Amino acid sequence: MIRSDLIVDKAGKLYISGNFWQTKTRIDRLINTYITQEKLSDLLEELPKQFILPKPRPWAKIAWKNINAKEIVGIKQELFLNLIIGIVNTEAPIRGYTQTSRQYLAEIHPDMARFVGGVVGTDSKILELGLWEKEERQHSPALIKTYQQLTGNKCVINPYVPTKYQQKQDTYQDLYRHGLHRIITEYSAVCLYLWLMSQTSGTIQQVFSELLQDEINHMTKFLGFGVWLFPKFKFRNLSSSTAANKLSKKTQFQFLANLSSTFRRMMGVLHWHDWSIAHKLELIYTFIRVFSCLLSWHRTLTREYLEKILGKPELSA
Numbered sequence: 001m002i003r004s005d006l007i008v009d010k011a012g013k014l015y016i017s018g019n020f021w022q023t024k025t026r027i028d029r030l031i032n033t034y035i036t037q038e039k040l041s042d043l044l045e046e047l048p049k050q051f052i053l054p055k056p057r058p059w060a061k062i063a064w065k066n067i068n069a070k071e072i073v074g075i076k077q078e079l080f081l082n083l084i085i086g087i088v089n090t091e092a093p094i095r096g097y098t099q100t101s102r103q104y105l106a107e108i109h110p111d112m113a114r115f116v117g118g119v120v121g122t123d124s125k126i127l128e129l130g131l132w133e134k135e136e137r138q139h140s141p142a143l144i145k146t147y148q149q150l151t152g153n154k155c156v157i158n159p160y161v162p163t164k165y166q167q168k169q170d171t172y173q174d175l176y177r178h179g180l181h182r183i184i185t186e187y188s189a190v191c192l193y194l195w196l197m198s199q200t201s202g203t204i205q206q207v208f209s210e211l212l213q214d215e216i217n218h219m220t221k222f223l224g225f226g227v228w229l230f231p232k233f234k235f236r237n238l239s240s241s242t243a244a245n246k247l248s249k250k251t252q253f254q255f256l257a258n259l260s261s262t263f264r265r266m267m268g269v270l271h272w273h274d275w276s277i278a279h280k281l282e283l284i285y286t287f288i289r290v291f292s293c294l295l296s297w298h299r300t301l302t303r304e305y306l307e308k309i310l311g312k313p314e315l316s317a
């Protein structure tokens with residue numbers, strides 16, 4: 001039995017089946033460790049270097065054999081395992097997501113297109129993997145390994161089929177709509193993995209910490225790049241922001257419809273109806289706190305600062 005009063009892990013003091021306020025201290029500690037303003041700025045500032053020399057972030061060594069059920073400290077094991085299957089179904093297969101994003105970026109910013117989806121030959125063969133794909137494709141195998149280590153069974157998955165590239169308006173409007181959606185999914189992954197770190201300890205928590213750091217990295221780079229490319233982007237008011245970026249009413253409606261269908265799908269994937277009120281509040285709290293960190297960081301992204309990092313956008317919406 002783990003003596004919770006003796007253990008301090010990456011989220012601070014460990015509470016077995018902690019109440020909302022105890023878990024909140026763990027969430028706060030994780031946010032203060034992983035989502036500082038300096039870290040977010042460093043992640044954005046390294047983007048131009050990664051256009052030239054793409055290098056995946058190395059993971060710390062994980063002792064997979066040490067994974068055991070006692071490391072799930074905050075939620076019921078059954079719910080935890082269902083969550084893992086749901087997340088794997090959304091994370092895999094990453095190839096579909098990376099190629100869709102690459103196509104939206106190809107004409108506007110070839111370097112960023114290469115960063116997300118690599119280089120593709122005329123016969124649609126992948127000649128080089130994108131850095132985003134290299135990092136993301138480690139996620140579902142890590143979760144599957146965790147599941148198998150916990151249950152001794154194979155993890156049966158049923159992956160979601162990602163939406164394909166669809167040219168609808170002009171290329172900037174299409175990218176704006178797609179990119180916003182992509183940032184929101186990375187942000188959701190950040191919040192979910194951070195919350196899962198608050199519910200676990202030991203090696204399982206370490207696995208989530210690797211996933212979390214990758215997702216923070218992608219969310220930050222995509223958001224910073226988006227703010228640079230779309231100067232009229234308003235973080236506080238997405239609907240006035242979409243209007244300011246001259247998105248037609250139809251595109252705005254499509255964006256909101258897509259977002260609400262993604263949200264509904266995520267509720268199903270996460271088995272939201274099985275969650276206790278305390279867990280629901282903890283996750284909502286995580287979403288609000290992470291959003292406020294991003295909001296503060298967004299205020300530091302002046303034109304001068306962004307153009308020092310990424311140059312002047314050749315053309316922008």
Ligand SMILES: [Fe+2]
Nearest residue numbers: 091136139189
């Ligand atoms: Fe991921």
Ligand SMILES: [Fe+2]
Nearest residue numbers: 186189215218
């Ligand atoms: Fe992601």
